[in-house]
Amino acid sequence: AQTVTQSQPEMSVQEAETVTLSCTYDTSESNYYLFWYKQPPSRQMILVIRQEAYKQQNATENRFSVNFQKAAKSFSLKISDSQLGDTAMYFCAFRAWYDFNKFYFGSGTKLNVKP
Amino acid sequence: KAGVTQTPRYLIKTRGQQVTLSCSPISGHRSVSWYQQTPGQGLQFLFEYFSETQRNKGNFPGRFSGRQFSNSRSEMNVSTLELGDSALYLCASSLDRGRGNSPLHFGNGTRLTVT
Numbered sequence: 420a421q422t423v424t425q426s427q428p429e430m431s432v433q434e435a436e437t438v439t440l441s442c443t444y445d446t447s448e449s450n451y452y453l454f455w456y457k458q459p460p461s462r463q464m465i466l467v468i469r470q471e472a473y474k475q476q477n478a479t480e481n482r483f484s485v486n487f488q489k490a491a492k493s494f495s496l497k498i499s500d501s502q503l504g505d506t507a508m509y510f511c512a513f514r515a516w517y518d519f520n521k522f523y524f525g526s527g528t529k530l531n532v533k534p
Numbered sequence: 535k536a537g538v539t540q541t542p543r544y545l546i547k548t549r550g551q552q553v554t555l556s557c558s559p560i561s562g563h564r565s566v567s568w569y570q571q572t573p574g575q576g577l578q579f580l581f582e583y584f585s586e587t588q589r590n591k592g593n594f595p596g597r598f599s600g601r602q603f604s605n606s607r608s609e610m611n612v613s614t615l616e617l618g619d620s621a622l623y624l625c626a627s628s629l630d631r632g633r634g635n636s637p638l639h640f641g642n643g644t645r646l647t648v649t
Contacts, residue, residue, distance in 0.1 A: 463622075465640075518590070521567070521582060521590050523566075524576055
């Protein structure tokens with residue numbers, strides 16, 4: 420079974436600064452996919468960024484980037500130039516190559532961006 | 535393009551009753567997955583439907599069931615409700631059965647309260 424761990428229940432950052440959210444996972448699979456989702460108070464889960472395990476290059480999406488360390492089974496999210504709209508719960512998610520739409524989620528990190 | 539639509543947004547039911555939740559996926563999406571979100575257990579996979587067939591199932595009792603119609607719309611049913619079933623139920627759709635890094639697209643969820 421796969422497990423995803425987010426060890427930071429809550430974090431705060433000043434507007435325009437950079438923050439890193441941690442995520443580790445446990446799996447015996449070599450081929451899988453990793454995601455970061457954001458859940459604002461509206462409750463809708465929004466995809467932030469995704470990474471394929473077979474790609475060594477770290478994914479980036481505008482102000483969002485990941486540090487993917489496959490050997491360490493670590494997948495952290497870096498948010499640069501934090502904005503007030505980034506305030507939300509952030510969930511790290513894992514999907515094995517064969518599990519199609521069965522995602523395993525971490526417990527989430529609540530990010531507060533302060534003005 | 536309209537997003538994933540879940541109805542109703544809120545539901546209050548009594549222990550022992552049953553409830554049906556509805557989900558309309560993004561147009562063209564053929565896979566629908568359901569997740570339960572609670573403060574204690576986090577986000578947990580319930581099941582996935584594709585082409586009107588259940589393709590994957592999480593570790594939930596048989597009181598939780600679902601179905602998918604020919605237009606890809608899906609319903610989830612919970613019978614003999616228990617207090618512990620109080621949760622946010624999220625529906626997610628995807629174009630296909632998790633091709634590569636294909637993400638899930640989530641709805642706003644149905645907040646079920648069991649009294």
